[in-house]
Amino acid sequence: MLLRQLEYLVALARERHFARAADSCYVSQPTLSEGLRKLETELGVSLVRRDRKFEGLTPEGERIVVWAQRILADRDALQDEAVAIRSGLSGQLRVGAVPTAVTAVSLLTEPFCAQHPLTTVQVQTDLRSSEVLEKLQSYEIDAGITYFSEEMDRRFAFVPLYREKYVLLTPHTLGAARLSQATWEEAARQPLCLLVPVMQGRRVLDSVFEEIGTPVRPRVETDSIASLFAHVKTGRWASIVPHTWLHVFGVPTGMRAVPLVQPIRTARMGLVAAKRDVASVMARAFIEVAERSEMAATLERLPDRTA
Template structure:
């Protein structure tokens, strides 16, 4: 059984489209299709339902998929383990990160690439649930996500920092670092927030509920860039993680006020799959996280 055919099979299951899967694998569609047919003939089972287009995996294909994912991951881990004996790692590091954690990606990038100059980094913006699913499916090597709310299972985690919130609105006077605002006052503003598929929004809703407050935002989005663009239009305000202040520092249109909070809302950290043996790339992610956390102790 060729690893190449297994890789095509796993990629097709992820992309759910023959042309996209072939492009992701760097081959032509006929090459991918013929390799899958050969794999099916070798197993004596039909793995993919198709009628001129991809329909889905058969029952046998769905049963085989997690084992194919594990086989490919084990092969990559074996290569990494041998490579690690000779020095820094090489290849692509795949990182999933929730939008709330994007401001810390620069620090992670600097730490990883300085310790492993032969590596490249691919960052994907994902929800916390997508990160856990992608780790389980061996589609990413590590994730940066929440650790305390809807806590991910079967992972090894290293906390990076504790999240706090700030209130951002349009302010011609460039109000910054002024008096704190309380949640009751925040809830009375015309708000734009992340949609409820994002864990940050679910955390925020839970926090407000504890104060007996509920909000109905005028607009929702899946990125803080979109929220900031809405705020700059002058009609709306938003709530976002304090870490985003570094990215909008010097933006004269932004009026920023800290929100009165007794304790940080949640810890954000790096997670990898809890597997043995641990892939050296996953171990490198944890090493980077520990170094970052030691440079900036958690609140």
């Protein structure tokens, strides 16, 4: 019963809504509310700030939900370990990725699924780098693919995968399409479509422009790499995109991918997992695949720059 009550608390903290939390636990809202009241009585503390609607967790509730997440994750890890011992790895691997790394995820999930045919994979995309770390800490994902940062202290393990490089993606209608390579200063003079400033992929670009003393004012901003490609296809805008997207899409018709130089800038990308006393069997298996990966070499073999 206690585990069920902890599930209710974790669901409410995640959904921030009583009805949605109840739906996610496959119970009625009165059942969920009663379970939470019993948990409060058993622990002797108030966990939920109540009114006609969910008002948030109490400070005590915020502390208890961390323990609840840990207990439920340990229970799931124990069950997965037992199943793996009996019949091989099965269950669902949950992976989170920043948008710029989405196309690289398949280079890990394919060998993982081949090695563990009883597993399934759920990939969450369009996460900010900070959200990847938060979801690892709250046990919502098993592993993430993101940028290396100083935030990855003793709480996280990082497996390097590749260096993200950048190209100027330009339509043939713009003069930059005639260049064999472009400087970042030349790129700044293009009518640019870029990611929104809050995303790590954009912050990397902004740091380069700041370094060379050239401000950049994009005409269009978006939170989607696919949207960048779509805008370039109109012939009106150019963009700066990670070279990994060319691995999947190639260089679309009517565009050129021009390498960016002066400076040549790369960002370190890798698989990140939370350090636990006992790592989940899913996380361990995925890390083993990442450590054997030849992703960096694969992503170096990019398509021709002209299309």
